[in-house]
Amino acid sequence: MITLDYANCTAERVGDHGLAADLFSPGSEAWTAAEAITADLARTRGTGWERWRDLALGDTRRAHVSAIVSLVEERRGRFDNLLVLGIGGSALGNLALQSALNPPTYNLLPDDARPGPRVFILDNVDPLLVGATLDYLEQHAGGLERTLVNVISKSGETAETAAQFLILRDRLIRALGKDRHAENVVAITDPEKGTMRSICDDAGYAALPVPDGVGGRFSVLSPVGLFSAAMCGIDIDALLDGAAEMDERCAQPELTSNPAATLATMLVRLGRDKGKPNHILMPYSNAMDLFADWYRQLWAESLGKRETTSGREVHAGYTPIKALGATDQHSQIQLYREGPNDKVIGFIEIERDARDVEIPTGAGVENLRYLEGASLGALLRAEKRATEYALVESGRPNFTIRMPTLDARRVGQFIQLWMVATAYAGRLLDVDAYDQPAVETGKKATFGLMGRAGFESFRRQVDAALAETRFVV
């Protein structure tokens, strides 16, 4: 089971910049607050926007896995490429799972050395990105007839995904004909309503559900994240087993037996009481690097909220930042140790690598002799421990999420840990962790600028607000 080590967030280790140890003792205010939230979360789980909590359990899980597995069995082997179209919560989980559980060279490997098709997750409308990907698929990778397009959008109206999909659908139809092209599309969308639902019904696309009550950033353990994972050989049952195991631990009423409650309490207290609003996640693992991006969305979008309930305006939330160990020791640690003490640094440590690389002996270079016979994994863990020490020495709070090894089960545990911690943090900050009201303005302004009927006034507002000035050099 993965664990959370928060010793370096205590005052004992980092002085005034840390938390008093009795915060984590029975009867403390934090303990009582966590107990109350645990009870509240037990009451609301599986309802409203907390239906993500049960994705790894019971009937919901069985229904999703069985639908995914049968679709994967039907389509796998028929395609050389899987092209995922989605953005935000419809892409970050997919990217993170592939990166964590398949090798970084996955797409370069020959067919017989890969457990599934090459995978491309297009999470932007950048024309150079999309153009180069299309060129590759059409000219060098068997053509679009050998490409399965997996479009992910609950409504079908997310501008970026819709634009990509219009392009891909047109090209599929031109390559395969109107009738045949449907075999090359799997949609993940609302099971009942919306623009994408209608498109699927009209065209006869296979579809999997974005379940009700599961927001984008909480959807990785639904078909949104699981279909592309299963297509590429990732063990989705192990992922869900891990999530279920962690969920059970995160239902414990005692603060210090509950890793999600502890993680949230620690980060919120450091943020609120100790002037640490910047929350860094720094995996010592390239494979987990994209999970830091996934975390960025979860933490930023769930907690970054303007609240006026208490009469005055409060800008809640913390700024999630990604870093990568050991790489960023050579880029960010100077700042983390000597710059403003406004950060909490979270490490991810892999205790045992599925594969390690030995450093050979006999090079005969005196100054490098200490490396000979060691392994890269041992060096990486030493660097992490050294960095932990260096931060403690500068009074900078930090913590470690320790994974016994990197596999689907532990990744499932990691996912559920952060999702439940986010639910706790939302309650602790008294914000709605499940909405994102501030993104509407930009969406409407985009519609206005793109000439969508009914949004003309937004274009005028934008043009007036951003008129040219002399402040250009």
Next chain:
Amino acid sequence: MITLDYANCTAERVGDHGLAADLFSPGSEAWTAAEAITADLARTRGTGWERWRDLALGDTRRAHVSAIVSLVEERRGRFDNLLVLGIGGSALGNLALQSALNPPTYNLLPDDARPGPRVFILDNVDPLLVGATLDYLEQHAGGLERTLVNVISKSGETAETAAQFLILRDRLIRALGKDRHAENVVAITDPEKGTMRSICDDAGYAALPVPDGVGGRFSVLSPVGLFSAAMCGIDIDALLDGAAEMDERCAQPELTSNPAATLATMLVRLGRDKGKPNHILMPYSNAMDLFADWYRQLWAESLGKRETTSGREVHAGYTPIKALGATDQHSQIQLYREGPNDKVIGFIEIERDARDVEIPTGAGVENLRYLEGASLGALLRAEKRATEYALVESGRPNFTIRMPTLDARRVGQFIQLWMVATAYAGRLLDVDAYDQPAVETGKKATFGLMGRAGFESFRRQVDAALAETRFVV
């Protein structure tokens, strides 16, 4: 020429969170300060640690380019793969140049569709990363005999690079024999002294210099960044031309004619006077995404310094954060608009894409009709403008670095802009922008933990400081 648009950082646009317009008027305190720094920088350029400033000019440039070009001519065509070993400043520039100026599918393309070898830049000792890369090269990419190893380390003692190099050298010797393997190595290192220099002299490796007075994070326009770029078909003369053009603009005495002085003044003033210590760089361009990582090192490591000169301890510096448009609109913008107003958001906008992708007409989906006939480039720019508007509307300062198009010349301009701006910011904050004293502790602790002779006391200190506690869940 690329430009800096800072209108949205003024009080006119974002109220109290912005800067007074008269800050940018002749005679203002900021104007006078910038003038003095410009004069000082003219005095120190080309000396001490400011020798990076002349990398794009005169004899230095000619010597580097000619050495690089002749080595590239000699080795190109003989290798299918280029494996760069380096970390921090010895990797970030290489990664950023490849990503900016070669397509994201570069390594996937067949040999005749690529201007150079496949390129792998190993900037970590993660065993899964290194192991998978070695497996691919040895088993699927022609073997190490078809791989050129480009090791980059000024001293040769950076633990991560040294460990990688010991592994690669051993494998090259086993694959090719002791005599022949030297043809497969190009080192970039100190021209006169150090561990790597001795290794090169002993083994007869071809070598290019890490020039004196050029620190890692200021080295991208030296052989450190240019050799791998030239091997992969990037026009290094255009890069240097761009840098020289920008450098000239950044020598202008008037604040508002000098983009580096303006950028530094704006960010330091917003950081110091307006409570905005978090400095985000958010390219609306996947290709420029890794330049945000390059910027992260430059800004963090140069400015994040503890200073005690004025009697009391000051923790200077700003936290650079990377984001990606439009992708992170679906991840970070909720926080940027409604969370703590402690950020400045810098956009990169590409005005004209070298290649665009049209959204076809005729799909017949009413709600998506506004997208038909537009291009992805136009959509991306509309999203950026909409986001700019949404941030202004919430009183969040932001600015735009506008690139007429994405090519080597403009990338050279971009690089020089940020390097000179960093020199200004260091002077404004009264810190040494060229050292990194705080990374030493971690290096020594790593040596101790790895058993290097002479560092035993560090292991004892680490073990004492990080003894196991009950704070684990």
